[in-house]
Amino acid sequence: AAGVRCQAQAGDMDAHYMRRCVELAWTAAGHTSPNPMVGCVIVSEGQVVGEGFHPKAGQPHAEVFALRDAGHLAENATAYVSLEPCNHYGRTPPCTEALIKAKVKEVVVGMTDPNPIVASKGIEKLRNAGIDVRVGVEEALCLRLNEAYIHRMLTGKAFATLRTTLSMNGTVINQIGSGADQPGGYYSQLAKEYDGVIISSDMAKATTLPISREAGAKQPLYIIIAQGEGSKVHIPFLNEESASNAIVLADSPVAVEPSGVSVSVLDQMNLESILRLLADRGLCSVLVDFRDAGGVLVPLLSKFQEDKLVQKVVVELSPVWVVSPGPSDLAFGGSQSFPLKNVEHKEVNGTLLLEGYL
């Protein structure tokens, strides 16, 4: 019985260290594409002696940072990694070699790497070097961490999440100040984790997007869909400096103001070709802003289910009640919104109840 308990505890510790790897990996959310987010923890005699994560494509991998942190204590230690260590020369040398050189005794892997140039070869290499390798600890968590990276690797398309924001009475909220998109709000947090945000040119014209002025701040790339626009598109939320934060995808040649925004003319304006183009540019994930519910995004999304082009949906329920003089005024402006106070929410079987005071 003592033996059984000991094993159970070892299992718990495995899960514990792997969860720490995932937590470390998340700190680089939004920065690593086209690479995955990866975290690594080195454990020796029950103590964490090294930690690391992959900060950005082109920089060293998680294992390298963790091994550096551990120094000579890595010898005979166990390395936990949320993704199978790589075995190839990419922008950086193979992590398998670094682990072998550091003389770790054991490697615990969250999930195998779907990248065809790695795909289990890293694990094989470690085993051939006499290192014990266990695979699949907290696998679900590791799969969730890199859902976008995995999707791009397997399909050649960006992972797409459809996003909308509703008032409590079910109207779409698409204006800054009306309960959505305040700087520092939920959405600006979410946008930081995505590589790109798709919006229609109508939305681009009508809203102020939270482009941060902070130097070095992580911004998603804004992908503006212009269809049937004529020859000119003006995008007021951009200026000359922030022009590189956006690209325009159009169905015919257009001049964009400010100049400096790159324009691609697509033969076929459909979601499939857009998601492929974004994946080719190194974007793993994209948030599709569907608040412009009557605009050009509707035909783009009409077949998304059939073609499995959208993987996820995010709906924000904003604690405001919107009143407008007429239904047509709901589109962009003309309506008044009343924020609620002392908001509480309850959840029963996925149904969310929100209540608050006017």
Ligand code: AOF
């Ligand atoms: C790891 N640890 O932290 C990461 C891995 O161009 P490179 O050298 O950065 O290689 C990129 C590939 O390496 C990437 O597509 C994925 O297969 C793997 N990423 N592997 O062992 C890490 N970021």
Ligand code: ZN
């Ligand atoms: Zn590596």
